[in-house]
Amino acid sequence: MADNTIADVPIEIPKHPRVLCVAKRGRECWLLEFRCVWCGKLHQHGGGPLDGEPDAGHRVSHCHDPWSPDGYELVIARVAA
Numbered sequence: 001m002a003d004n005t006i007a008d009v010p011i012e013i014p015k016h017p018r019v020l021c022v023a024k025r026g027r028e029c030w031l032l033e034f035r036c037v038w039c040g041k042l043h044q045h046g047g048g049p050l051d052g053e054p055d056a057g058h059r060v061s062h063c064h065d066p067w068s069p070d071g072y073e074l075v076i077a078r079v080a081a
Helices: none
Strands: 002-006 009-013 018-025 029-035 042-049 057-060 071-079
Touching: 029 071
Parallel strands: 018 071
Antiparallel strands: 002 009, 018 029, 029 042, 057 071
16 A cells, blocks of 8 residues: 555555446447546546456556556446446
């Protein structure tokens, strides 16, 4: 875990936190989307071929916020219709 402080109070940010996402059918693959808690932007990752179930798990972070981790574990909260 990385050590950081807010107002001189130490906080711990997990190295690979769990992030809830929504799986959507893309044109060629599943898309895993979530609103980033660090920067507030929408992030998207590929989630595997459409002929199978969406595949979450570890992803490298796309976020450029200095507080964001290097990666996270995506967990599918729901599959969009």
